Amino acid sequence: MDGGRLNGKVVLVTGGASGIGAACVTRMADEGAFVVSTDIAPQDEEQSDAALCLQHDVADEDQWIAAIAATLERYGRLDVLVNNAGITFRQPIEDASLEDWNRMIGINLTGTMLGCKHGVRAMRDNPGGPSGSIINMSSMAGMIGMAQAPGYNATKGGVRLLTKSVAVRCATEYRGIRCNSLHPGAIDTPIHEPRLSGAEDRDAARASMDLLQPVGRMGTAQEIAACVVFLASDDASFVTGAELVADGGWLADGGSTR
Numbered sequence: 616m617d618g619g620r621l622n623g624k625v626v627l628v629t630g631g632a633s634g635i636g637a638a639c640v641t642r643m644a645d646e647g648a649f650v651v652s653t654d655i656a657p658q659d660e661e662q663s664d665a666a667l668c669l670q671h672d673v674a675d676e677d678q679w680i681a682a683i684a685a686t687l688e689r690y691g692r693l694d695v696l697v698n699n700a701g702i703t704f705r706q707p708i709e710d711a712s713l714e715d716w717n718r719m720i721g722i723n724l725t726g727t728m729l730g731c732k733h734g735v736r737a738m739r740d741n742p743g744g745p746s747g748s749i750i751n752m753s754s755m756a757g758m759i760g761m762a763q764a765p766g767y768n769a770t771k772g773g774v775r776l777l778t779k780s781v782a783v784r785c786a787t788e789y790r791g792i793r794c795n796s797l798h799p800g801a802i803d804t805p806i807h808e809p810r811l812s813g814a815e816d817r818d819a820a821r822a823s824m825d826l827l828q829p830v831g832r833m834g835t836a837q838e839i840a841a842c843v844v845f846l847a848s849d850d851a852s853f854v855t856g857a858e859l860v861a862d863g864g865w866l867a868d869g870g871s872t873r
């Protein structure tokens with residue numbers, strides 16, 4: 616697309632098969648980027664707006680090395696990395712399963728760390744010098760405590776501070792590389808299906824999720840993709856180490872989980 620905000624940029628989005636990741640793939644391609652969509656789930660390249668689809672478990676370092684290598688082989692550079700893949704479990708601390716905890720840490724936190732590590736290496740070596748933007752998908756769960764989500768809280772809080780560490784390192788060492796975290800409120804995607812389908816009254820469960828946000832509704836994946844585009848674009852050239860909250864006013868309202 617001529618005049619797109621990401622014209623010619625090479626973008627890698629993890630978790631691109633569903634929800635927010637899929638919306639990022641579509642929007643970033645519309646903005647003129649060459650998008651590599653990776654996911655642990657198989658993707659139908661014919662149906663995807665991505666230029667390249669890769670199967671990729673973000674918790675596995677060898678698979679990160681392979682995904683970045685495939686991107687560089689195809690496009691010769693990496694301009695934007697969206698560390699989006701994530702999972703959640705709802706378990707209060709006294710019922711926390713160690714297996715679920717370790718799985719969530721592996722995907723949400725270690726997966727983001729590995730993405731930053733290999734993304735920075737690629738961006739550092741970009742033709743023309745270090746440049747790029749990394750967007751790490753945190754959450755409102757990275758800002759406030761949630762009684763049912765200690766593991767998710769821990770991973771998303773970790774992502775928030777990992778982001779600042781990477782941002783400071785890159786700002787001082789590789790001036791053109793930025794790293795920011797994004798903190799969505801409740802967004803209408805398949806991640807909430809287990810909670811909704813497990814509820815006695817699905818409509819009531821859905822309404823309570825809508826009401827977390829003072830605006831009275833969940834956000835859409837497209838609204839989060841729009842924030843990702845801003846952070847990825849040169850419009851955000853002075854924005855690094857920042858937290859972009861997109862939550863329909865939830866945090867401003869005190870972050871109550873009611």
Ligand code: NAD
Pocket residue numbers: 629630631632633634635636653654655656671672673674699700701702703722752753754755798799800801802803804805806807
């Ligand atoms: P989603 O379930 O629709 O999509 C998540 C994607 O991640 C899926 O395609 C899944 O296959 C993929 N994935 C899971 N494990 C993976 C792994 N090991 N390696 C690679 N891919 C893997 O969920 P979503 O709502 O679009 O969530 C995307 C991100 O946004 C997550 O990090 C989530 O924590 C975060 N987030 C979501 C919300 C929300 O309310 N939906 C709010 C705040 C933050």
